[in-house]
Amino acid sequence: MTAAPYADQPVPMPRGRRSTELLMLVxxxxxxxFAYGAASLGLSGKMPSGPLVYIAIFGVLMxxxxxAVRRYAPYADPLxxxxxxxxxxxxxxMIYRLQESGRNxxxxxxxxxxxxxxxxxxxxWTGVGVLALVLVLVLISQARVxxxxxxxxxALGLVLLAIPxxxxxxxxxVNGAKVWIIFGGLSIEPGEFARLALAVFFAxxxxxxxxxxxxxxxxxxxxxxxxARDMGPVLLAWVASLLILVFETDIGTSALFFGLFIAxxxxxxxxxxWLLIGIALFLFGTFITANLFSHVMERFTVWLHPxxxxxxxxxxxxxxxxxxxxxxxxLFGTGLGHGQPYFTPLVQSDFIFTAFGEELGLxxxxxxLLIFGLLVQRGLRAAIAVNDPFAKLLVGxxxxxxxxxxxxxxxxxxxxxxxxxxxxxxxxxxxxxxVASWILIGLLVRVSDSARKxxxxxxxxxxxTQVVRAG
Amino acid sequence: MNALELTLLRIxxxxxLWLFVIAAVGVIRTDIFGPRRKRARSTRQxxxxxxxxxxxxxxxxxxxxxxxxxxxxxxxxxxxxTAGALAGTSLGLTDEQITIGRANDATLxxxxxxxxxxxxRLFPQDGQWLVEDLGSTNGTYLDRQKVxxxxxxxxxxxxxxxxxxxxxxx
Numbered sequence: 339m340t341a342a343p344y345a346d347q348p349v350p351m352p353r354g355r356r357s358t359e360l361l362m363l364v365x366x367x368x369x370x371x372f373a374y375g376a377a378s379l380g381l382s383g384k385m386p387s388g389p390l391v392y393i394a395i396f397g398v399l400m401x402x403x404x405x406a407v408r409r410y411a412p413y414a415d416p417l418x419x420x421x422x423x424x425x426x427x428x429x430x431x432m433i434y435r436l437q438e439s440g441r442n443x444x445x446x447x448x449x450x451x452x453x454x455x456x457x458x459x460x461x462x463w464t465g466v467g468v469l470a471l472v473l474v475l476v477l478i479s480q481a482r483v484x485x486x487x488x489x490x491x492x493a494l495g496l497v498l499l500a501i502p503x504x505x506x507x508x509x510x511x512v513n514g515a516k517v518w519i520i521f522g523g524l525s526i527e528p529g530e531f532a533r534l535a536l537a538v539f540f541a542x543x544x545x546x547x548x549x550x551x552x553x554x555x556x557x558x559x560x561x562x563x564x565x566a567r568d569m570g571p572v573l574l575a576w577v578a579s580l581l582i583l584v585f586e587t588d589i590g591t592s593a594l595f596f597g598l599f600i601a602x603x604x605x606x607x608x609x610x611x612w613l614l615i616g617i618a619l620f621l622f623g624t625f626i627t628a629n630l631f632s633h634v635m636e637r638f639t640v641w642l643h644p645x646x647x648x649x650x651x652x653x654x655x656x657x658x659x660x661x662x663x664x665x666x667x668x669l670f671g672t673g674l675g676h677g678q679p680y681f682t683p684l685v686q687s688d689f690i691f692t693a694f695g696e697e698l699g700l701x702x703x704x705x706x707l708l709i710f711g712l713l714v715q716r717g718l719r720a721a722i723a724v725n726d727p728f729a730k731l732l733v734g735x736x737x738x739x740x741x742x743x744x745x746x747x748x749x750x751x752x753x754x755x756x757x758x759x760x761x762x763x764x765x766x767x768x769x770x771x772x773v774a775s776w777i778l779i780g781l782l783v784r785v786s787d788s789a790r791k792x793x794x795x796x797x798x799x800x801x802x803t804q805v806v807r808a809g
Numbered sequence: 810m811n812a813l814e815l816t817l818l819r820i821x822x823x824x825x826l827w828l829f830v831i832a833a834v835g836v837i838r839t840d841i842f843g844p845r846r847k848r849a850r851s852t853r854q855x856x857x858x859x860x861x862x863x864x865x866x867x868x869x870x871x872x873x874x875x876x877x878x879x880x881x882x883x884x885x886x887x888x889x890x891t892a893g894a895l896a897g898t899s900l901g902l903t904d905e906q907i908t909i910g911r912a913n914d915a916t917l918x919x920x921x922x923x924x925x926x927x928x929x930r931l932f933p934q935d936g937q938w939l940v941e942d943l944g945s946t947n948g949t950y951l952d953r954q955k956v957x958x959x960x961x962x963x964x965x966x967x968x969x970x971x972x973x974x975x976x977x978x979x
Contacts, residue, residue: 358836362829369829376822380815417836424829552897673819698823705826712833725901 355416356408362420363404367397370427373674377435380675380697381444392434395461396427403468410475411787415720418786421713422779425764426464426772428706431674432693433460433767439680447680456686456767463769467776474780481729481785488542495535496578498528499595503585516586529582529591530761530774533598533739534781540599541732544606552607575599576619580627589637590746590760596620597742602735605721641756656683660751664695671699686767688759692751707748710763714741720786733785736778885938885964885977888931893973894920902977906932909970910943923947923971929956931968937961938977940968947971 374393379385400423407414434457440448453459478484484491502510502517509520519526544551579596582588600616628634636653644654644661659682667677679685679693695703717737721730743760750757761771763778888900888907900907900917907916910928919928925945931938941959942949949956950969962968968975 355836355840358839362832362836365829365832369825372822372825376818379818416840417833421833670819670823673815674822676815676819698826701823702826705823705830708830709833712830712837715837 354412354414356404356412359407359414359416359419360404362417363400363423366420366424366427367393367400369424370396370431373428373431374434377431377674380673381435381438382442392430392457392461393427396430396464399461399465399468400427403471406472406475407783410472411783413787413790413792414783415716415786415790417712417716418779418782421709421716422764422776425706425709425713426467428694429690429762429765429767430457430460430464432690432697432765433457433686435675435697436679436686436693446678449680449686450683452686452767459769460767460772463772466769467773470773471776471780471783474777475784478781478784480726480788481724481732481781482726484538484732485542485545485728488539491535492539492543495532495539498532498535499578499582499591501528503582517588517591527761527768527770529588529595530770531777533591533594534736534774534777536595537598537602537732537735537739540602540735541728544602544731545728548606551603551612552609573619576623580623584627584631588759589634589756590750590758593620593746593758594739594743594760598735598739601738601742602731605734605738606731637756637758641753644753656689657751657753657757659683660685660689660692661753663692664752667696667699669700671695671697671702673697687761688747688766689751690765690767691748691762694765695752706765707744710741710744714738716786717782720782720789723789724785726788729785729788733782736781740775740778884936885962885979887978888917889976889978890917891967891974891976893971895973899978902933902938904933906930908943909975910945917975919970919973921971921973924973928970929968931962932959934959945970 371393374390375385400419403419403423407419433452436449437452437454437456438444439446441454501519505519507516510516510518512518512520512525517527517529519528575596579592579599582592582595586592596616596619600612600620603612603616604610624634628638640649640654640657643649644658650658663677663679663682666672671677674697677693677696679696682689682692685693691703691706694706698706714737717733717740721734721737724730724733740763743763746755746758747760747762749755750760761768763771763775766772886902888902890896890898895917898917905916908927908930909915909917909919909924910926911919911921911924912926915927925943925947927943928945929940929942929949931940933939938961939959940949940951940956940962942956951960951962952966954960962977964977964979966976
């Protein structure tokens with residue numbers, strides 16, 4: 339009987355590993371609670387009394403997210419949620435610590451532009467983010483649902499990117515970057531969401547066109563060059579990213595946007611030539627804009643000569659303060675609440691990584707970077723494992739852009755590459771970034787669920803149910 | 810608070826943070842190799858003829874459809890066409906056999922003048938993929954050897970069918 343090996347040996351049920359997720363989530367919450375206590379002790383010398391409710395609310399939100407994953411994506415990767423929760427929680431703790439600095443009798447100066455209710459706001463946005471995660475899980479039962487809206491989302495993404503460029507300055511510009519939509523008290527950075535929409539568009543487009551992009555063309559010097567007419571979309575993406583650079587004075591968004599496209603093109607076609615063409619185009623574009631626009635050139639000056647002349651008190655004041663903060667922190671940091679991160683302007687958003695560098699030291703930020711790395715690795719793992727080529731591309735691209743974003747901002751504040759203002763995912767203050775990051779996690783959870791879901795049982799197994807009991 | 814308590818708190822937090830990272834890596838490890846206890850049992854059940862080294866490497870991957878525990882380093886996951894009209898095409902490997910030829914119902918339909926209608930087939934057996942020539946006119950070659958009987962195909966060794974070259978890839 340040939341079917342015997344299948345019949346007498348139960349196929350091991352793949353574990354959903356939801357309890358592992360819960361365990362790791364509780365661990366993450368414990369770390370956050372520890373950080374909160376340490377920050378509170380460091381600031382005032384007292385254990386936190388009142389606002390322990392912040393951490394309680396945060397814990398409830400994360401457990402709600404866990405319940406949603408349990409219900410709607412039972413086979414999802416068990417690490418995605420705890421890793422994201424830890425980063426988000428540590429971000430909240432750092433924002434609380436910065437908010438308290440100089441307030442309520444605590445030592446230090448007040449951080450400019452950080453309201454006394456910043457922690458509450460960040461917590462509120464965390465709630466919105468978790469809601470977005472749940473909505474993604476409920477509405478998008480499979481990644482390929484999104485494929486239907488390839489061009490709709492592409493158009494939406496471009497519109498979102500373009501809105502700040504056409505809005506009047508008073509409704510779109512904060513600290514020189516024209517990337518906001520500001521109405522009333524609410525400010526939204528549409529680029530964060532545009533990135534997600536465009537990732538869906540690129541994935542849908544490339545799944546349809548990958549063969550032409552991968553196979554047609556000539557081989558020159560060991561590199562497969564694409565045909566000239568297939569270059570169209572790449573040039574379009576390049577021009578669009580340059581336009582963002584010029585009209586919104588935002589190098590970061592532009593780099594992420596172009597990097598996302600090139601990475602997805604590479605994943606779709608497996609041709610190194612696209613990477614080379616992309617890097618060449620990017621360098622060429624940066625060279626041109628650096629020579630044409632003073633604000634781009636200034637970034638290079640700050641990067642190459644932060645300490646020369648009057649730069650440390652002038653144009654390089656912010657990065658130099660950040661660098662000095664991290665140097666002050668050294669290997670093990672000053673301890674939460676004991677540093678002076680408030681000297682760095684915008685330490686709550688773009689420079690929050692230097693605050694961690696100062697108070698947790700190199701050892702602490704390496705752990706943070708590893709946590710980001712694990713998050714990206716889990717995303718890429720899901721991309722490799724999933725069958726649907728659209729989901730594969732989408733999640734591959736999204737994981738890559740998460741890594742690129744961390745690289746751009748951490749590389750920027752640490753002086754490895756020219757500084758460009760992008761948010762640190764999950765850590766920075768700011769609702770748009772947080773909600774967009776949670777949507778990204780939602781998509782990763784959804785695709786990893788599809789990837790790890792056991793295959794449907796083969797038909798012949800149903801023979802077991804057809805036993806007729808006579809008498 | 811004195812300096813000692815302060816230092817303990819500071820280092821303690823970093824230790825806990827790193828413990829979390831290590832725990833996360835541990836979860837990934839279990840995800841790949843399975844928990845130790847279960848691994849030993851299921852390996853004994855499923856493979857009896859494999860050498861001890863292969864058993865140590867074996868892993869019952871929880872989500873995979875494969876019945877045989879095999880090492881991810883030696884198990885091919887796709888069939889890639891490396892030369893010929895279909896170069897660049899890849900097929901994911903499942904438990905099903907793959908038929909190759911000019912017939913429309915073949916898994917891999919070749920438009921190769923030197924291939925027969927039902928040229929060859931690839932099928933999994935005991936954790937290996939075997940190639941079998943189905944009586945083709947021009948023959949099937951594994952590396953430079955003509956395939957006369959079902960032959961195991963190692964990863965990365967070219968299979969020649971007419972002008973088409975296929976390879977198993979991890």
